Amino acid sequence: MPISDAILNLETERPLEDGAGGSRSSFLAKDDTRDLLRFSTAGSVDDGKSTLIGRLLYDTQSVYEDQVRSIEGKGTTGAGSFDLALLTDGLRAEREQGITIDVAYRYFSTANRKFIIADTPGHEQYTRNMATGASTASLAIILVDARKGVLTQSRRHACITALLGVPNILVAVNKMDLVDYDEEVFNSIRVVFTAFFDQLGDLRPPHLEFVPVSALTGDNVVNRTTAMPWYSGPSLLEHLQSAPAAEGGASDAFRFAVQRVLRPNHDFRGFAGQIAAGTIRPGDPILVLPSRRTSNIRSIVTFDGDLSAAQAPQSITLTLTDEVDISRGDLIVAPECAAVATKHFTASLVWMDEKPLELSRRYLLKHTSRTVQARVTAVQHRLEVDTLERKPAVTLNFNDIGLAEIESIQPLVVDKYSTNRITGSFILIDPVTNLTAAAGMIRETNIEGHPTTTNAITAENRAARWGHTGVHISLTGSTAFVDAAERTLFLRGAFVVRPDSLSQETLAALIAAGALVLTNTTSDNQTVTFGEQRAAVTNVDDLVHFLEAHAILRGGPRQ
Amino acid sequence: MALAAPALTHLQLLEAESIHILREVASEFERPVMLYSIGKDSSVMLRLAQKAFYPAPIPFPLLHIDTGFKFREMIEFRDRMAAAVGAELLVWRNEPAIAAGTNPIALDTKRCCGLLKTQALLDGLNHYGFNAAFGGARRDEEKSRAKERIYSFRDKAGQWDPKNQRPELWNLYNSRIHPGESIRVFPLSNWTEMDVWQYILQEDIPIVDLYFAKDRPMYVREDSLLPIEQSFVARPGEQPRMVRSRLRSLGCSPCTGAIRSDADTLPKIIAELLSFRSSERANRAIDHDQEGSMELKKREGYF
Ligand SMILES: Nc1nc2c(ncn2[C@@H]2O[C@H](COP(=O)(O)OP(=O)(O)O)[C@@H](O)[C@H]2O)c(=O)[nH]1
Numbered sequence: 062m063p064i065s066d067a068i069l070n071l072e073t074e075r076p077l078e079d080g081a082g083g084s085r086s087s088f089l090a091k092d093d094t095r096d097l098l099r100f101s102t103a104g105s106v107d108d109g110k111s112t113l114i115g116r117l118l119y120d121t122q123s124v125y126e127d128q129v130r131s132i133e134g135k136g137t138t139g140a141g142s143f144d145l146a147l148l149t150d151g152l153r154a155e156r157e158q159g160i161t162i163d164v165a166y167r168y169f170s171t172a173n174r175k176f177i178i179a180d181t182p183g184h185e186q187y188t189r190n191m192a193t194g195a196s197t198a199s200l201a202i203i204l205v206d207a208r209k210g211v212l213t214q215s216r217r218h219a220c221i222t223a224l225l226g227v228p229n230i231l232v233a234v235n236k237m238d239l240v241d242y243d244e245e246v247f248n249s250i251r252v253v254f255t256a257f258f259d260q261l262g263d264l265r266p267p268h269l270e271f272v273p274v275s276a277l278t279g280d281n282v283v284n285r286t287t288a289m290p291w292y293s294g295p296s297l298l299e300h301l302q303s304a305p306a307a308e309g310g311a312s313d314a315f316r317f318a319v320q321r322v323l324r325p326n327h328d329f330r331g332f333a334g335q336i337a338a339g340t341i342r343p344g345d346p347i348l349v350l351p352s353r354r355t356s357n358i359r360s361i362v363t364f365d366g367d368l369s370a371a372q373a374p375q376s377i378t379l380t381l382t383d384e385v386d387i388s389r390g391d392l393i394v395a396p397e398c399a400a401v402a403t404k405h406f407t408a409s410l411v412w413m414d415e416k417p418l419e420l421s422r423r424y425l426l427k428h429t430s431r432t433v434q435a436r437v438t439a440v441q442h443r444l445e446v447d448t449l450e451r452k453p454a455v456t457l458n459f460n461d462i463g464l465a466e467i468e469s470i471q472p473l474v475v476d477k478y479s480t481n482r483i484t485g486s487f488i489l490i491d492p493v494t495n496l497t498a499a500a501g502m503i504r505e506t507n508i509e510g511h512p513t514t515t516n517a518i519t520a521e522n523r524a525a526r527w528g529h530t531g532v533h534i535s536l537t538g539s540t541a542f543v544d545a546a547e548r549t550l551f552l553r554g555a556f557v558v559r560p561d562s563l564s565q566e567t568l569a570a571l572i573a574a575g576a577l578v579l580t581n582t583t584s585d586n587q588t589v590t591f592g593e594q595r596a597a598v599t600n601v602d603d604l605v606h607f608l609e610a611h612a613i614l615r616g617g618p619r620q
Numbered sequence: 621m622a623l624a625a626p627a628l629t630h631l632q633l634l635e636a637e638s639i640h641i642l643r644e645v646a647s648e649f650e651r652p653v654m655l656y657s658i659g660k661d662s663s664v665m666l667r668l669a670q671k672a673f674y675p676a677p678i679p680f681p682l683l684h685i686d687t688g689f690k691f692r693e694m695i696e697f698r699d700r701m702a703a704a705v706g707a708e709l710l711v712w713r714n715e716p717a718i719a720a721g722t723n724p725i726a727l728d729t730k731r732c733c734g735l736l737k738t739q740a741l742l743d744g745l746n747h748y749g750f751n752a753a754f755g756g757a758r759r760d761e762e763k764s765r766a767k768e769r770i771y772s773f774r775d776k777a778g779q780w781d782p783k784n785q786r787p788e789l790w791n792l793y794n795s796r797i798h799p800g801e802s803i804r805v806f807p808l809s810n811w812t813e814m815d816v817w818q819y820i821l822q823e824d825i826p827i828v829d830l831y832f833a834k835d836r837p838m839y840v841r842e843d844s845l846l847p848i849e850q851s852f853v854a855r856p857g858e859q860p861r862m863v864r865s866r867l868r869s870l871g872c873s874p875c876t877g878a879i880r881s882d883a884d885t886l887p888k889i890i891a892e893l894l895s896f897r898s899s900e901r902a903n904r905a906i907d908h909d910q911e912g913s914m915e916l917k918k919r920e921g922y923f
């Protein structure tokens with residue numbers, strides 16, 4: 062049935078019935094037991110994401126007639142018909158340009174599950190919005206256009222989704238109607254894409270499924286189709302219905318970040334927060350981090366009465382059997398399975414600010430309910446998301462993804478992201494612009510006081526020896542000025558390198574080795590440039606101050 | 621190892637997320653306020669605020685932006701609820717505009733809303749110096765709302781830039797703002813109209829009586845049922861009739877039509893909702909003026 066006819070049929074009543082759509086009785090019951098699945102959708106522009114979501118909403122009776130009427134005759138499907146994509150493309154700019162700029166959230170329900178869809182944009186410049194959508198999803202649908210196969214964008218999205226730890230990935234091979242529902246087309250896409258996922262190694266999602274669909278006609282979206290007898294698997298909605306709604310959670314080691322201390326009177330002192338993992342009961346022993354104080358749970362307090370148990374991700378208030386000094390930002394954990402308190406860790410970063418990462422700068426790092434100052438001390442590599450190649454890099458630019466070393470001023474209590482997406486994640490905020498600069502996922506932690514036993518030399522070791530971090534500084538001025546600058550730095554013990562010509566690779570290698578790489582242009586004006594920072598300098602002292610202000614040079618002259 | 625616990629229901633999960641948001645904002649902002657509009661969404665938001673800080677009181681005031689066109693029952697309900705939960709209630713009106721006789725019939729609804737809602741809201745927030753304001757808006761209400769972050773950043777003029785929203789990952793909200801800037805916070809972002817009704821049923825949350833069907837005097841114009849309030853201007857010869865009806869969403873009396881309904885209990889309202897074929901804002905004049913009108917209003921500072 063052509064789509065326009067299908068929608069015009071809305072004229073006739075379409076009562077909800079038990080079955081594929083909603084269950085009337087479950088909506089009416091006070092003890093409704095539906096659970097919740099958050100999923101994101103991703104794909105290249107025009108692969109049919111918006112149409113697919115429109116189709117899911119439409120076929121599960123989740124859109125109202127006036128919403129359908131408001132898109133009549135608009136969009137790309139021509140006069141007198143309905144472009145289902147317009148049900149989700151909400152912003153004016155999007156309707157004008159016919160593309161999706163930002164994440165749109167959509168909701169629908171079936172008899173036993175509520176769904177939250179994060180419909181994410183396909184364009185590369187909106188990668189950060191895609192990461193936003195994927196960060197809370199427990200399932201991701203990645204669309205592939207059957208005619209075009211696996212594209213750069215498809216691989217990009219697959220990589221980001223996996224990086225953000227989405228455990229279930231469902232590849233919807235769309236527009237099967239345009240390839241005569243050909244099994245070969247579907248199979249070859251599956252082979253190619255599976256090979257790509259296998260390359261992800263540790264990051265490969267534990268559950269990967271493929272389903273052939275047509276968003277436009279509805280084949281295999283909600284209902285199984287007869288158009289592809291060679292496919293005997295579930296429809297897309299059936300997959301969504303049966304996927305695990307949340308990761309483990311309740312059976313993992315207890316994690317609870319204190320958001321707020323509640324002291325309504327002298328007799329009550331409660332710690333309010335949301336359980337990040339595990340289950341807790343009155344009497345359970347707990348450990349407070351980073352202070353390492355111990356106590357036991359006295360009660361689990363809620364507005365609806367005390368609970369005999371609570372599990373992730375409930376929001377509760379805990380009282381303890383002892384007077385323990387606890388404040389916002391502390392983590393209450395199961396003592397036998399504590400998280401790691403550390404100032405140093407390795408993390409994947411998705412760089413989200415148009416201003417590139419600056420190694421010398423302090424950022425604000427927000428982790429659970431704690432915000433601290435932190436620096437990115439080194440970039441290990443940049444990930445080429447469509448080929449999964451690791452490229453040497455000295456910084457991360459807008460939409461780059463890489464692995465970096467982070468150093469925080471105060472200790473953070475963390476888990477690896479692969480263990481816990483709440484205690485393993487953080488954001489970096491630019492303290493000047495207040496913009497969210499990066500999303501971080503902790504991959505490795507260095508346990509404080511237990512230095513790693515390898516003999517590898519770290520960026521920190523090098524900085525301690527030379528008195529500066531590895532950087533590229535460019536100067537303008539007379540040759541005499543640059544010579545004087547180089548000599549001053551040399552006398553301070555700096556590892557100064559002043560090459561005549563320089564490739565990006567050599568520069569990266571020198572910086573990784575901890576060198577202060579000086580390049581210069583002869584000019585009447587004396588200036589110094591470091592990353593985006595540029596300043597006029599009247600003499601060499603000025604230059605030294607600039608380098609100290611940007612935390613490149615540390616302390617006084619070295620002997 | 622703990623025994624396998626029963627899965628939490630979608631309402632428990634939504635509640636947990638909303639409470640987390642309420643606590644985050646109360647802990648990270650100096651001057652938070654809850655915009656209380658008296659409707660069902662505000663009623664749910666208020667209950668969630670009680671839950672978030674229990675046994676402590678709600679640590680921020682409630683602010684009602686009163687256009688002067690609210691139904692009498694709404695105002696009575698507002699005062700009762702604020703007293704019942706023990707919250708401080710502030711009311712802000714754009715008095716100069718009200719004194720000048722601003723109404724949606726003389727002006728168009730867009731300009732009326734601009735003065736009595738948007739301007740009043742911005743002035744009220746400014747007057748008290750609030751830098752974070754909770755609103756009960758949901759993403760399922762309207763297409764531009766579907767794109768709204770939970771923390772919606774507003775510049776010094778209270779405006780929203782939909783093309784340049786801060787990324788919002790996991791449950792890590794960026795609360796950093798410069799002086800004069802503010803954040804609108806939507807703890808009910810992920811709730812649908814149905815979720816709200818089910819939660820009201822499950823939790824026995826009080827709501828304004830106007831939501832329940834009753835015989836009420838109405839002016840009947842074509843398809844519309846127009847409730848009688850002091851501000852209503854009847855057309856010559858027009859007579860009110862008793863109609864069994866209710867309001868599906870509460871707005872200003874001149875711009876909120878009633879619907880014919882027999883739903884006088886919560887289960888009946890939910891059953892009726894399941895049979896509806898148009899969205900809840902369809903009986904509000906403000907969203908229809910213009911393609912993308914909600915987005916335009918939000919850019920100007922509306923919720
Ligand atoms: N023939 C066919 N066309 C489709 C299908 N899905 C989407 N389209 C069309 O492909 C175009 C792009 O779809 P849209 O949903 O906007 O893609 P998005 O950019 O991924 O959101 C539109 O013209 C749709 O009508 C499909 O299954 N079959």
Ligand SMILES: [Mg+2]
Pocket residue numbers: 110111112146150160161
């Ligand atoms: Mg789209």
